[in-house]
Amino acid sequence: MRLAIATDAWSPQINGVVRTLTETAAVLPLLGIEPSFVTPEGLPSLPLPTYPDIRLALVSARHIAERLAAIAPEAVHIATEGPVGHAVRRWCLQRGLPFTTSYHTRYPDYVRARAPIPESWTYAWLRNFHWPAAATLVPTDTMRQELARHGFRNLAIWTRGVDTVAFRPADSVLDYPRPIMLTVGRVAVEKNLEAFLGLALPGTKLVVGDGPQLADLRKRYPDVVFLGARTGAELASIYASADVFVFPSLTDTYGNVMQEALASGVPVAAFPVAGPIDVVADPSIACLDGDLAKAIGGALMLDRLRCRQVAECRSWEAAARQFASALAPFPSRRAAA
Numbered sequence: 001m002r003l004a005i006a007t008d009a010w011s012p013q014i015n016g017v018v019r020t021l022t023e024t025a026a027v028l029p030l031l032g033i034e035p036s037f038v039t040p041e042g043l044p045s046l047p048l049p050t051y052p053d054i055r056l057a058l059v060s061a062r063h064i065a066e067r068l069a070a071i072a073p074e075a076v077h078i079a080t081e082g083p084v085g086h087a088v089r090r091w092c093l094q095r096g097l098p099f100t101t102s103y104h105t106r107y108p109d110y111v112r113a114r115a116p117i118p119e120s121w122t123y124a125w126l127r128n129f130h131w132p133a134a135a136t137l138v139p140t141d142t143m144r145q146e147l148a149r150h151g152f153r154n155l156a157i158w159t160r161g162v163d164t165v166a167f168r169p170a171d172s173v174l175d176y177p178r179p180i181m182l183t184v185g186r187v188a189v190e191k192n193l194e195a196f197l198g199l200a201l202p203g204t205k206l207v208v209g210d211g212p213q214l215a216d217l218r219k220r221y222p223d224v225v226f227l228g229a230r231t232g233a234e235l236a237s238i239y240a241s242a243d244v245f246v247f248p249s250l251t252d253t254y255g256n257v258m259q260e261a262l263a264s265g266v267p268v269a270a271f272p273v274a275g276p277i278d279v280v281a282d283p284s285i286a287c288l289d290g291d292l293a294k295a296i297g298g299a300l301m302l303d304r305l306r307c308r309q310v311a312e313c314r315s316w317e318a319a320a321r322q323f324a325s326a327l328a329p330f331p332s333r334r335a336a337a
Contacts (some may be wrong), residue, residue: 008080049179056082075098173238184245282310
């Protein structure tokens, strides 16, 4: 089956959405599905207000129609609610073709952090976007319940995996005072980094990632080591060198980085909120507490081998099978023409 996946999040962005889509697409051919992406690549774009690192593509209906005609899809999945996602949604609705969507980002929380817009307005916009979908895929049961309370329908679980070959225990490559407390992700207000950076703790706070708050936080927290964005083997070695992984976010729907830490043999410290309570609820691999300093202290006492063992049971193949089972194939190939 030929599958078109529409996404506004794409390279050079480094985030959980891009990682989830690329890892899932790598597995889908094993399940008899041939994925092709419809992305902003090659299109003119404008910077997103308050977050210029993310750009909004200027999409034309003609471009989308030509791209989809080249793919000749037999199913469509719309991963994001941006200009590309909206354009592909319109294409499907105009032709009476089914499609699935996924909910990766808690936009009501992100918008509220940047502008005085009521959450109810943002939820109404999101609900309208996802309403026609045959299924809206969410990463956790907690997220499914939350969206159901806001009137979303046809919700299905699509969990996440982790690459246990790329991320694995290894000798430390970092020479900083111990313990090394690592966090990885966008350096942006919605990640709640200051709840971690402001703690008075012995050792080294290490931040990997880029984003609109990076320059400001570097000035305000000179004792913190900011490494900027890192990828590939370099990122994997940094994970494996840490003593604890700190996840201060209160708004993430999942948090792929927590699984990458576990695969590296690193326990997690986080708040007991959606995301962590679904991904690292097992007290043998993480410590969740409303007092983040206490969570970090507890996580430092946990068994690194156990973290790795848990991660080894979380494959991208299992996640891709969930994704594939939710797809809504077109009634016939002729309908896709």
